[in-house]
Amino acid sequence: MELEQARKDLMALQEQMSAYGHAMGLMSYDGETTAPRGTAQNRGHAMGILSEIMYKLSTGKETVDLLEYLDAHKEALDQKEQRMVYLLLKDIRYMQKIPLEEFVAYEKFVVECQDVWHSAKQNSDFASYLPYLEKMVDYRIRFARYAAPDKDPYDYWLNEYEPGIDKEKCEAFFSTLRERLVPLIQQCAQKPQVSDACIKGDFPEDKQEALAYWLMDVIGLDRDHVGLSTTEHPFTTSLGSHLDERITTHYYPEDLSYSMFSVIHEGGHALYDTGSDDDLAYTALDGGVSMGIHESQSRFYENILGRSKGFAKFAFPKLRQLFPEDMAPYSWEDFYKAVNRVQPSLIRTEADEVTYCLHVMIRFELEKRLFAGDLKAADLPGEWNRMYKEYLGVDVPDDKHGVLQDSHWSFGAFGYFPSYALGSAYGAQFLAKMKETVDVDAALDLGDFSQINAWNKAHIWHFGSLHTPAEILDMTLGAPFDPSYYLDYLEAKCKDVYGL
């Protein structure tokens, strides 16, 4: 094999993979946004076939030979190529360990499983979902065992979503959080509750949509390359490359804040993805590197920026303009307090910043036990409800507002949830660093995200997946990850909102 040709073949291979990724990503996106209800099986049929073709492309002799040749000559490759070869080989070695029939059956199963979850959630019908959930847990344990026979299956998946993370690190992290969060929540509870009346009401969908587009513009998304749709559960996806990014939201007429902060959250993901250097498009390095770093961006925009005093002051006149009657009795301070109200609740994606991590801890504990075989899927609703009572003091009225609320398990994403908490904590440490050179508060007062985005682009986004999470933290922070930044940040917020 000749090196120059092999380098070209590497790019062509990645372009092919991105085309299949585009096709299958779009099919999923279409299934969530636009497709008629009865079409999941038809879509699963096509996705099964395409993933079989992609499996064969990825694990075929030609591809493996190419990548092993390049791996053997890695000193002749540039840094980007080295990382591409590493990431591709890592995926291929995983795929090679999964028998083809199981791989293809799984791809079809995911489509069905998401479809069943959708209906089950709508009807609060856990029983109809249970056999699918059981099968999904089996699949993910089995696939982890294929991939890393010597590793604990749950550790395997934790590390896939956030390289470098395992159960032990999560436990240490969560216990650090718990020590200061539990008393903090109690302190807030002892103070008079702030009102969230100004975000509750009857907010027409078309006005909420106008707000969503305004927010996308304000935070600096390029709407020529970032689209917005509605789905049951908000998400972000890249199609083919960072040049076509889609975010979704869900409008609840009775609650203005849900879609508003979903859009900023998903917008943070989209800023990260679309901030990849353009020469990374159609390669394995395009888009964000890990779920933890991804969530550090999405939750940074949603909370640290979106729920800040400055941004509340900046955004409130827009709310007044869109909802003049609803907003007439209120000031920006009311809005600021409403979106920072600390109140143990049922739904993770609607949780305030302070109680949020408890929602994540519950999922972490349940997943850990499921994967260790200590908990049966059939017992999940009961355990879910018990833990919500124990951790958050709330009674779960039905599974729609309990164990069926998140889509993650329906597409196999066990081990994903801790990234939300880790990312939140990364974000607070990024903020401290950013403030050394950017006047973040002044920027938020003006609603001017240009310097904030420029800092994130320079330190995080433009690399795409070139660096590991640990490298990004190290290069950007020049210090070890330290969750106390996050706890300090939350305590300051509570102090301000509740006058602790």
Add this chain to the structure above:
Amino acid sequence: MELEQARKDLMALQEQMSAYGHAMGLMSYDGETTAPRGTAQNRGHAMGILSEIMYKLSTGKETVDLLEYLDAHKEALDQKEQRMVYLLLKDIRYMQKIPLEEFVAYEKFVVECQDVWHSAKQNSDFASYLPYLEKMVDYRIRFARYAAPDKDPYDYWLNEYEPGIDKEKCEAFFSTLRERLVPLIQQCAQKPQVSDACIKGDFPEDKQEALAYWLMDVIGLDRDHVGLSTTEHPFTTSLGSHLDERITTHYYPEDLSYSMFSVIHEGGHALYDTGSDDDLAYTALDGGVSMGIHESQSRFYENILGRSKGFAKFAFPKLRQLFPEDMAPYSWEDFYKAVNRVQPSLIRTEADEVTYCLHVMIRFELEKRLFAGDLKAADLPGEWNRMYKEYLGVDVPDDKHGVLQDSHWSFGAFGYFPSYALGSAYGAQFLAKMKETVDVDAALDLGDFSQINAWNKAHIWHFGSLHTPAEILDMTLGAPFDPSYYLDYLEAKCKDVYGL
């Protein structure tokens, strides 16, 4: 090769092709409906790669050997398999004649060309579209020459959209129409014009959407398998199989009838496609056989059924319910007359039934001259405007309302337009036959499409592409195609509406 294995391989090949078709069809659909404006190039990138893969799959030695083996053993195949092999070989022999690089470049070009047409139409800017249009004409002439060096290129494409049709047959058909349509239009013009005031006004999009879904239900579409979206230009597409069908519409607040009859028109296409026998899914026989038969269904539902007296009477109470103030001054008779008003106009898709075919004739004449080299693309706007004056007596104010109005040329569909007129005429002859066993007028009075749909399904839909258009006409009508049914139908309609 072993026959039983070859039969299985034939099905597997078609399933693969349907998966690629699903992916690329969805990318186009997404581009028209949902994708952010700046993503055409990214989409073209993926489609270029997938079409190259599909080209290689289709024309690869393995596929060609398989199909030629089956073709050589066709006496051992059942009727469906024989037709599959015929249709697949036909496509492959076409693709084999197009050089791979040109085939792939063309697929990418189509995406760009549609994108440029979109903007050009929006801005009424023919100049920006001209180089793309010129290139598209060149492509289609060159591809026709590759495919059939001895055939006239325009004849080649006419026959592709409606097998059995050529320029000569079109000319004869159009001249038969012209003989009776021109005096008919003049006779209507001499009568007092009927009013279309009841369909003009300010009709909110959400109400029009509610009407669209109601119409889909009434004409018998299964909304679990047929979706509705909005696009600049309405169309229908199947994704992967007839189990996932999408129709689109465009809501004009000032004109109630545009979306209403678009939905019934596209709904007719969707009824035909989704009426395929289920065992045809994922094969070359799935969905309608030709554009002419397709339009015979879409225009049958839109006009013969949708603009009938019975349906006007049935639908009017729904319009009253949705638009109580607008409809208060009017009766169902006003509505019936409004949607059957004969009035030479600028836009084909908004034309009445009687002048409609003149719009088609103009396109036919222009395409004929373009393909013969007698007309340059640059001269199209002038010739378009001249012919609209000559045929329809209208002055074209700008290219948006003229030569840029249709999407067809932007995706290379030269030779498609005559199918609209042919289909309309087939439909009238089908109606006469249907009336021998179905009380169509009584069904329309009740808005009950079950018997009408059952007749169409039994005679036309369920075959998918098993039979040629000529076979369908022959089996269903038991008589040669005769445009006088259509002319009789139009004359009767004018007699009723204008009291000729």
